[in-house]
Amino acid sequence: MFKLLIIEDDESLFHEIKERLAQWSYDVYGIQDFEKVIEEFTQIKPDLVVIDIQLPKYDGFHWCRIIRSHSNVPIIFLSSRDHPTDMVMSMQLGADDYIQKPFHFDVLIAKIQAVLRRVYNYNTDQIQLKTWCGATIDYEKNSVTNELGTIELTKNETYILRQLIDHKNKIVSREELIHSLWEDERFISDNTLTVNVNRLRKRLDEIGLGQYIETKVGQGYMAKEGSPS
Template sequence: MYRIFIVEDDAVIASAVAGHLRSWGWDALCAENFENILAGFAAFDPQLVLMDISLPNYNGYHWCSQIRQVSRVPVIFISSAADNLNIVMAMNMGGDDFIAKPFDLDVLTAKIQAMLRRTYDFAGQSRLLEHRGAVLNLDDGTLNAGKSRIDLTRNEHRILQVLLENKGRIVSRDTLMLRLWESDSYVDDNTLTVNVTRLRKKLEENGLPDFITTKKGSGYLIGD
Protein backbone atom coordinates (compact mmCIF):
# COMPACT_ATOMS: atom_id res chain seq x y z
CA MET A 1 0.00 0.00 0.00
CA TYR A 2 1.50 3.31 -1.10
CA ARG A 3 1.48 6.20 1.39
CA ILE A 4 0.54 9.65 0.04
CA PHE A 5 1.09 12.80 2.09
CA ILE A 6 -1.33 15.64 1.30
CA VAL A 7 -0.05 19.12 2.13
CA GLU A 8 -3.16 21.25 1.59
CA ASP A 9 -4.49 23.80 4.08
CA ASP A 10 -8.02 23.86 2.65
CA ALA A 11 -9.63 21.21 4.85
CA VAL A 12 -12.48 20.55 2.40
CA ILE A 13 -10.13 19.90 -0.52
CA ALA A 14 -7.70 17.88 1.59
CA SER A 15 -10.48 15.67 2.99
CA ALA A 16 -12.01 15.07 -0.45
CA VAL A 17 -8.66 14.13 -1.99
CA ALA A 18 -7.75 11.87 0.94
CA GLY A 19 -11.09 10.05 0.80
CA HIS A 20 -10.76 9.52 -2.94
CA LEU A 21 -7.21 8.19 -2.68
CA ARG A 22 -8.20 5.80 0.12
CA SER A 23 -10.96 4.43 -2.10
CA TRP A 24 -8.16 3.39 -4.47
CA GLY A 25 -6.43 1.47 -1.69
CA TRP A 26 -3.75 4.03 -0.90
CA ASP A 27 -2.90 5.24 2.59
CA ALA A 28 -3.50 9.00 2.53
CA LEU A 29 -2.61 11.41 5.33
CA CYS A 30 -3.38 15.14 5.45
CA ALA A 31 -0.79 17.45 6.99
CA GLU A 32 -1.93 19.11 10.20
CA ASN A 33 1.11 20.98 11.51
CA PHE A 34 1.94 23.55 8.84
CA GLU A 35 4.76 24.97 10.95
CA ASN A 36 6.82 21.80 10.46
CA ILE A 37 5.79 19.89 7.35
CA LEU A 38 9.16 18.10 7.27
CA ALA A 39 8.50 16.42 10.63
CA GLY A 40 5.14 15.13 9.41
CA PHE A 41 6.74 13.98 6.18
CA ALA A 42 9.47 12.03 7.95
CA ALA A 43 7.04 10.48 10.45
CA PHE A 44 4.67 9.27 7.72
CA ASP A 45 7.50 8.39 5.29
CA PRO A 46 5.31 8.62 2.17
CA GLN A 47 5.99 7.40 -1.35
CA LEU A 48 4.44 10.54 -2.89
CA VAL A 49 3.56 14.08 -1.78
CA LEU A 50 0.76 16.31 -3.04
CA MET A 51 1.86 19.88 -2.29
CA ASP A 52 -0.15 23.09 -2.46
CA ILE A 53 1.79 26.29 -3.11
CA SER A 54 -0.09 28.75 -0.88
CA LEU A 55 0.28 27.51 2.71
CA PRO A 56 0.43 29.10 6.19
CA ASN A 57 3.88 30.13 7.49
CA TYR A 58 5.97 28.88 4.53
CA ASN A 59 4.84 28.16 0.98
CA GLY A 60 4.98 24.84 -0.84
CA TYR A 61 8.21 25.77 -2.62
CA HIS A 62 9.96 26.03 0.74
CA TRP A 63 8.74 22.65 1.93
CA CYS A 64 9.52 20.97 -1.36
CA SER A 65 13.11 22.20 -1.15
CA GLN A 66 13.30 20.94 2.45
CA ILE A 67 12.03 17.51 1.39
CA ARG A 68 14.52 17.45 -1.48
CA GLN A 69 17.40 17.75 1.00
CA VAL A 70 16.47 14.41 2.57
CA SER A 71 14.50 12.44 -0.03
CA ARG A 72 13.85 11.91 -3.74
CA VAL A 73 10.18 11.03 -3.17
CA PRO A 74 8.04 12.45 -6.02
CA VAL A 75 6.25 15.73 -5.29
CA ILE A 76 3.20 16.78 -7.32
CA PHE A 77 2.20 20.41 -6.90
CA ILE A 78 -1.53 21.24 -6.84
CA SER A 79 -2.42 24.91 -7.08
CA SER A 80 -4.80 27.45 -8.56
CA ALA A 81 -1.73 29.57 -9.33
CA ALA A 82 -1.17 27.73 -12.59
CA ASP A 83 0.56 30.43 -14.61
CA ASN A 84 3.79 29.58 -16.41
CA LEU A 85 5.96 31.30 -13.78
CA ASN A 86 4.59 29.16 -10.95
CA ILE A 87 4.81 25.96 -12.98
CA VAL A 88 8.46 26.67 -13.85
CA MET A 89 9.19 27.60 -10.22
CA ALA A 90 7.60 24.37 -8.99
CA MET A 91 9.78 22.28 -11.27
CA ASN A 92 12.91 24.25 -10.38
CA MET A 93 12.28 23.75 -6.66
CA GLY A 94 12.21 19.97 -7.08
CA GLY A 95 8.63 19.25 -8.10
CA ASP A 96 7.90 16.35 -10.45
CA ASP A 97 4.50 17.41 -11.83
CA PHE A 98 1.92 20.19 -11.57
CA ILE A 99 -1.87 19.94 -11.50
CA ALA A 100 -3.99 23.08 -11.74
CA LYS A 101 -6.99 23.65 -9.46
CA PRO A 102 -9.81 22.94 -9.85
CA PHE A 103 -8.94 19.42 -10.95
CA ASP A 104 -10.85 16.25 -11.67
CA LEU A 105 -10.18 13.55 -9.07
CA ASP A 106 -9.91 10.88 -11.77
CA VAL A 107 -7.24 12.91 -13.58
CA LEU A 108 -5.40 13.31 -10.26
CA THR A 109 -5.59 9.55 -9.72
CA ALA A 110 -4.19 8.84 -13.19
CA LYS A 111 -1.30 11.27 -12.59
CA ILE A 112 -0.50 9.64 -9.24
CA GLN A 113 -0.63 6.12 -10.70
CA ALA A 114 1.76 7.10 -13.49
CA MET A 115 4.15 8.79 -11.08
CA LEU A 116 4.19 5.85 -8.67
CA ARG A 117 4.71 3.40 -11.52
CA ARG A 118 7.62 5.38 -12.99
CA THR A 119 9.25 5.91 -9.61
CA TYR A 120 8.92 2.58 -7.86
CA ASP A 121 9.19 0.16 -10.75
CA PHE A 122 12.88 1.10 -10.90
CA ALA A 123 13.82 2.25 -7.41
CA GLY A 124 13.52 1.22 -3.81
CA GLN A 125 11.81 3.16 -1.04
CA SER A 126 13.76 5.26 1.43
CA ARG A 127 13.52 4.94 5.21
CA LEU A 128 13.70 8.09 7.29
CA LEU A 129 13.94 8.89 11.01
CA GLU A 130 13.31 12.47 12.20
CA HIS A 131 13.64 14.51 15.39
CA ARG A 132 13.77 18.30 15.87
CA GLY A 133 14.12 18.84 12.13
CA ALA A 134 17.09 16.48 11.78
CA VAL A 135 16.41 13.67 9.32
CA LEU A 136 18.45 10.46 9.22
CA ASN A 137 18.19 8.50 5.96
CA LEU A 138 18.82 4.83 6.76
CA ASP A 139 19.42 3.89 3.16
CA ASP A 140 22.25 6.26 2.26
CA GLY A 141 23.51 7.02 5.78
CA THR A 142 23.06 10.79 5.53
CA LEU A 143 21.94 13.12 8.31
CA ASN A 144 20.40 16.44 7.30
CA ALA A 145 19.65 19.31 9.69
CA GLY A 146 18.14 22.37 8.03
CA LYS A 147 20.45 23.21 5.15
CA SER A 148 23.37 21.24 6.58
CA ARG A 149 24.41 17.71 5.74
CA ILE A 150 26.28 16.18 8.67
CA ASP A 151 28.95 13.59 7.94
CA LEU A 152 28.72 10.60 10.29
CA THR A 153 31.00 7.64 10.78
CA ARG A 154 29.42 4.17 10.60
CA ASN A 155 29.39 3.90 14.40
CA GLU A 156 27.88 7.36 14.85
CA HIS A 157 25.19 6.53 12.29
CA ARG A 158 24.33 3.27 14.03
CA ILE A 159 24.18 4.92 17.48
CA LEU A 160 21.87 7.66 16.19
CA GLN A 161 19.71 5.12 14.37
CA VAL A 162 19.18 3.03 17.52
CA LEU A 163 18.37 6.09 19.62
CA LEU A 164 15.91 7.48 17.05
CA GLU A 165 14.24 4.09 16.63
CA ASN A 166 13.64 4.18 20.39
CA LYS A 167 12.72 7.86 20.62
CA GLY A 168 11.23 8.66 24.01
CA ARG A 169 12.78 5.56 25.61
CA ILE A 170 16.09 5.13 27.40
CA VAL A 171 18.57 2.93 25.51
CA SER A 172 21.15 1.22 27.69
CA ARG A 173 24.86 1.35 26.90
CA ASP A 174 24.86 -2.46 26.66
CA THR A 175 22.14 -2.32 23.98
CA LEU A 176 24.11 0.22 21.96
CA MET A 177 27.31 -1.82 22.17
CA LEU A 178 25.42 -4.95 21.11
CA ARG A 179 23.99 -3.20 18.04
CA LEU A 180 27.46 -1.97 17.11
CA TRP A 181 28.91 -5.48 17.49
CA GLU A 182 26.19 -6.73 15.14
CA SER A 183 27.61 -4.41 12.48
CA ASP A 184 31.09 -5.91 12.91
CA SER A 185 32.38 -2.98 14.95
CA TYR A 186 34.06 -4.07 18.19
CA VAL A 187 33.17 -1.39 20.74
CA ASP A 188 34.03 -1.39 24.43
CA ASP A 189 32.59 0.95 27.06
CA ASN A 190 35.24 3.62 26.57
CA THR A 191 34.94 3.57 22.78
CA LEU A 192 31.17 4.01 23.04
CA THR A 193 31.66 7.10 25.21
CA VAL A 194 34.08 8.58 22.66
CA ASN A 195 31.63 7.93 19.80
CA VAL A 196 28.67 9.46 21.63
CA THR A 197 30.73 12.52 22.62
CA ARG A 198 31.88 13.04 19.04
CA LEU A 199 28.32 12.60 17.73
CA ARG A 200 27.00 15.13 20.24
CA LYS A 201 29.63 17.65 19.17
CA LYS A 202 28.65 17.31 15.50
CA LEU A 203 24.97 17.76 16.36
CA GLU A 204 25.69 20.82 18.51
CA GLU A 205 27.84 22.42 15.79
CA ASN A 206 24.85 22.12 13.46
CA GLY A 207 22.31 23.78 15.74
CA LEU A 208 21.16 20.71 17.69
CA PRO A 209 22.36 21.13 21.29
CA ASP A 210 21.16 18.64 23.92
CA PHE A 211 19.90 16.34 21.15
CA ILE A 212 21.03 13.26 23.12
CA THR A 213 20.39 13.16 26.87
CA THR A 214 22.47 11.05 29.26
CA LYS A 215 20.50 9.18 31.90
CA LYS A 216 23.13 8.45 34.55
CA GLY A 217 23.36 4.76 35.32
CA SER A 218 20.77 3.91 32.63
CA GLY A 219 21.93 4.97 29.18
CA TYR A 220 20.96 7.56 26.58
CA LEU A 221 17.69 9.13 25.43
CA ILE A 222 16.38 11.14 22.53
CA GLY A 223 13.16 12.65 23.85
CA ASP A 224 9.99 13.93 22.24
Protein backbone atom coordinates (compact mmCIF):
# COMPACT_ATOMS: atom_id res chain seq x y z
CA MET A 1 0.00 0.00 0.00
CA PHE A 2 1.41 3.37 -1.05
CA LYS A 3 1.42 6.22 1.45
CA LEU A 4 0.28 9.56 0.04
CA LEU A 5 0.70 12.89 1.84
CA ILE A 6 -1.86 15.54 0.85
CA ILE A 7 -0.68 19.03 1.85
CA GLU A 8 -3.98 20.91 1.48
CA ASP A 9 -5.47 23.37 3.98
CA ASP A 10 -9.03 23.19 2.59
CA GLU A 11 -10.39 20.55 4.96
CA SER A 12 -13.46 19.64 2.89
CA LEU A 13 -11.32 19.18 -0.23
CA PHE A 14 -8.73 17.19 1.71
CA HIS A 15 -11.36 14.80 3.09
CA GLU A 16 -12.91 14.32 -0.34
CA ILE A 17 -9.49 13.60 -1.87
CA LYS A 18 -8.75 11.19 0.98
CA GLU A 19 -12.06 9.39 0.51
CA ARG A 20 -11.56 9.00 -3.25
CA LEU A 21 -7.96 7.80 -2.91
CA ALA A 22 -8.84 5.37 -0.13
CA GLN A 23 -11.13 3.64 -2.63
CA TRP A 24 -7.97 2.80 -4.59
CA SER A 25 -6.34 1.31 -1.48
CA TYR A 26 -3.98 4.23 -0.92
CA ASP A 27 -2.96 5.15 2.64
CA VAL A 28 -3.66 8.90 2.80
CA TYR A 29 -2.27 11.39 5.32
CA GLY A 30 -2.84 15.11 5.88
CA ILE A 31 -0.95 17.87 7.66
CA GLN A 32 -1.85 18.72 11.25
CA ASP A 33 0.38 21.80 11.66
CA PHE A 34 1.21 23.86 8.56
CA GLU A 35 4.22 25.37 10.32
CA LYS A 36 5.73 21.90 10.75
CA VAL A 37 5.21 20.38 7.32
CA ILE A 38 8.72 18.99 6.99
CA GLU A 39 8.59 17.40 10.45
CA GLU A 40 5.35 15.60 9.57
CA PHE A 41 6.71 14.67 6.14
CA THR A 42 9.78 13.11 7.78
CA GLN A 43 7.62 11.17 10.21
CA ILE A 44 5.17 9.86 7.59
CA LYS A 45 7.78 9.05 4.90
CA PRO A 46 5.22 9.20 2.06
CA ASP A 47 5.69 7.58 -1.35
CA LEU A 48 4.11 10.60 -3.08
CA VAL A 49 3.16 14.16 -2.09
CA VAL A 50 0.26 16.21 -3.44
CA ILE A 51 0.70 19.85 -2.41
CA ASP A 52 -1.35 22.99 -2.87
CA ILE A 53 0.48 26.19 -3.76
CA GLN A 54 -1.56 28.50 -1.52
CA LEU A 55 -1.04 27.39 2.08
CA PRO A 56 -0.98 29.08 5.48
CA LYS A 57 2.29 30.64 6.64
CA TYR A 58 4.50 29.37 3.76
CA ASP A 59 3.38 28.49 0.24
CA GLY A 60 3.76 25.15 -1.52
CA PHE A 61 6.86 26.31 -3.37
CA HIS A 62 8.64 26.85 -0.06
CA TRP A 63 7.79 23.38 1.20
CA CYS A 64 8.68 21.81 -2.15
CA ARG A 65 12.17 23.30 -1.85
CA ILE A 66 12.53 21.95 1.68
CA ILE A 67 11.20 18.51 0.76
CA ARG A 68 13.51 18.36 -2.27
CA SER A 69 16.49 19.08 -0.02
CA HIS A 70 15.60 15.95 1.96
CA SER A 71 14.04 13.59 -0.57
CA ASN A 72 13.39 12.73 -4.22
CA VAL A 73 9.80 11.68 -3.44
CA PRO A 74 7.45 12.44 -6.38
CA ILE A 75 5.46 15.66 -5.97
CA ILE A 76 2.25 16.76 -7.69
CA PHE A 77 1.19 20.40 -7.33
CA LEU A 78 -2.40 21.62 -7.05
CA SER A 79 -3.23 25.24 -7.79
CA SER A 80 -6.29 27.44 -8.19
CA ARG A 81 -4.10 30.06 -9.87
CA ASP A 82 -3.80 30.16 -13.64
CA HIS A 83 -0.42 31.85 -14.03
CA PRO A 84 1.86 29.92 -16.43
CA THR A 85 4.77 30.95 -14.21
CA ASP A 86 3.34 28.77 -11.42
CA MET A 87 3.62 25.68 -13.57
CA VAL A 88 7.10 26.67 -14.71
CA MET A 89 8.18 27.29 -11.12
CA SER A 90 6.74 23.92 -10.05
CA MET A 91 8.70 22.06 -12.69
CA GLN A 92 11.88 23.99 -11.92
CA LEU A 93 11.56 22.99 -8.27
CA GLY A 94 11.38 19.34 -9.27
CA ALA A 95 7.63 18.65 -9.27
CA ASP A 96 6.48 15.63 -11.28
CA ASP A 97 3.12 17.07 -12.35
CA TYR A 98 0.80 20.04 -11.96
CA ILE A 99 -3.01 20.05 -11.73
CA GLN A 100 -5.19 23.13 -12.11
CA LYS A 101 -8.15 23.60 -9.76
CA PRO A 102 -10.99 22.86 -10.09
CA PHE A 103 -10.15 19.37 -11.27
CA HIS A 104 -11.97 16.10 -11.90
CA PHE A 105 -10.98 13.45 -9.36
CA ASP A 106 -10.48 10.90 -12.14
CA VAL A 107 -7.75 13.19 -13.51
CA LEU A 108 -6.05 13.42 -10.11
CA ILE A 109 -6.17 9.64 -9.64
CA ALA A 110 -4.87 9.01 -13.17
CA LYS A 111 -1.95 11.40 -12.65
CA ILE A 112 -1.08 9.87 -9.28
CA GLN A 113 -1.13 6.39 -10.78
CA ALA A 114 0.98 7.53 -13.74
CA VAL A 115 3.62 9.04 -11.45
CA LEU A 116 3.68 5.97 -9.16
CA ARG A 117 3.94 3.71 -12.18
CA ARG A 118 6.82 5.73 -13.59
CA VAL A 119 8.74 6.19 -10.34
CA TYR A 120 8.17 2.83 -8.69
CA ASN A 121 7.55 0.67 -11.77
CA TYR A 122 4.13 0.05 -10.26
CA ASN A 123 1.40 -1.65 -12.28
CA THR A 124 -1.92 -0.09 -11.27
CA ASP A 125 -3.73 -2.73 -13.31
CA GLN A 126 -3.02 -5.08 -10.42
CA ILE A 127 -5.62 -3.22 -8.33
CA GLN A 128 -8.59 -5.22 -9.57
CA LEU A 129 -10.43 -6.18 -6.37
CA LYS A 130 -12.96 -3.94 -4.64
CA THR A 131 -15.27 -4.54 -1.70
CA TRP A 132 -18.78 -3.07 -1.66
CA CYS A 133 -21.80 -3.92 0.46
CA GLY A 134 -20.11 -7.06 1.74
CA ALA A 135 -19.28 -8.27 -1.78
CA THR A 136 -15.97 -8.61 -3.59
CA ILE A 137 -15.84 -7.16 -7.10
CA ASP A 138 -13.19 -8.50 -9.45
CA TYR A 139 -12.82 -5.93 -12.21
CA GLU A 140 -10.52 -8.18 -14.22
CA LYS A 141 -12.92 -11.14 -14.19
CA ASN A 142 -16.05 -8.95 -14.39
CA SER A 143 -17.55 -10.74 -11.40
CA VAL A 144 -19.25 -9.91 -8.10
CA THR A 145 -19.16 -12.39 -5.23
CA ASN A 146 -20.78 -12.54 -1.80
CA GLU A 147 -22.15 -15.24 0.49
CA LEU A 148 -25.09 -15.77 -1.87
CA GLY A 149 -22.90 -16.62 -4.83
CA THR A 150 -21.09 -15.15 -7.82
CA ILE A 151 -22.48 -13.33 -10.83
CA GLU A 152 -20.74 -12.53 -14.10
CA LEU A 153 -21.15 -9.10 -15.68
CA THR A 154 -20.51 -7.74 -19.14
CA LYS A 155 -17.63 -5.30 -19.53
CA ASN A 156 -20.06 -2.38 -19.87
CA GLU A 157 -21.95 -3.43 -16.73
CA THR A 158 -18.68 -3.77 -14.83
CA TYR A 159 -17.51 -0.36 -16.01
CA ILE A 160 -20.80 1.28 -14.98
CA LEU A 161 -20.69 -0.42 -11.58
CA ARG A 162 -17.11 0.72 -11.11
CA GLN A 163 -18.00 4.33 -11.90
CA LEU A 164 -20.92 4.26 -9.45
CA ILE A 165 -18.90 2.64 -6.66
CA ASP A 166 -16.02 5.08 -7.17
CA HIS A 167 -18.60 7.78 -6.35
CA LYS A 168 -20.66 5.77 -3.87
CA ASN A 169 -23.43 7.57 -1.99
CA LYS A 170 -23.27 10.33 -4.58
CA ILE A 171 -25.36 10.78 -7.69
CA VAL A 172 -23.55 10.18 -10.97
CA SER A 173 -25.43 11.86 -13.80
CA ARG A 174 -26.37 10.00 -16.94
CA GLU A 175 -24.28 12.51 -18.87
CA GLU A 176 -21.18 11.73 -16.75
CA LEU A 177 -21.61 7.99 -17.27
CA ILE A 178 -22.15 8.33 -21.01
CA HIS A 179 -19.20 10.71 -21.34
CA SER A 180 -16.86 8.42 -19.40
CA LEU A 181 -17.97 5.41 -21.43
CA TRP A 182 -17.47 7.28 -24.68
CA GLU A 183 -14.03 8.42 -23.55
CA ASP A 184 -13.24 4.78 -22.84
CA GLU A 185 -14.30 4.08 -26.45
CA ARG A 186 -17.29 1.99 -25.41
CA PHE A 187 -19.63 4.20 -27.47
CA ILE A 188 -22.77 3.99 -25.39
CA SER A 189 -25.96 5.94 -26.10
CA ASP A 190 -28.57 7.24 -23.67
CA ASN A 191 -30.94 4.37 -24.41
CA THR A 192 -28.14 1.80 -24.19
CA LEU A 193 -27.15 3.20 -20.80
CA THR A 194 -30.68 2.62 -19.48
CA VAL A 195 -30.64 -0.96 -20.75
CA ASN A 196 -27.21 -1.63 -19.21
CA VAL A 197 -28.12 -0.18 -15.81
CA ASN A 198 -31.39 -2.12 -15.69
CA ARG A 199 -29.58 -5.32 -16.64
CA LEU A 200 -26.85 -4.61 -14.07
CA ARG A 201 -29.46 -4.14 -11.34
CA LYS A 202 -31.21 -7.41 -12.27
CA ARG A 203 -27.93 -9.29 -12.16
CA LEU A 204 -27.13 -7.78 -8.76
CA ASP A 205 -30.62 -8.81 -7.56
CA GLU A 206 -29.48 -12.42 -7.90
CA ILE A 207 -27.12 -11.92 -4.95
CA GLY A 208 -29.25 -9.42 -3.05
CA LEU A 209 -27.49 -6.23 -4.16
CA GLY A 210 -29.84 -4.72 -6.73
CA GLN A 211 -31.44 -2.48 -4.11
CA TYR A 212 -28.13 -0.69 -3.62
CA ILE A 213 -28.18 0.79 -7.13
CA GLU A 214 -30.71 3.61 -7.08
CA THR A 215 -32.19 5.55 -9.97
CA LYS A 216 -32.51 9.25 -9.22
CA VAL A 217 -35.18 10.43 -11.64
CA GLY A 218 -34.00 13.33 -13.75
CA GLN A 219 -30.54 13.19 -12.18
CA GLY A 220 -28.77 9.87 -12.68
CA TYR A 221 -27.78 6.85 -10.58
CA MET A 222 -26.23 6.21 -7.18
CA ALA A 223 -24.50 3.22 -5.60
CA LYS A 224 -25.32 3.14 -1.90
CA GLU A 225 -23.03 1.62 0.69
CA GLY A 226 -24.65 -0.82 3.05
CA SER A 227 -24.45 -4.12 4.88
CA PRO A 228 -27.02 -6.48 3.39
CA SER A 229 -28.77 -8.67 5.96
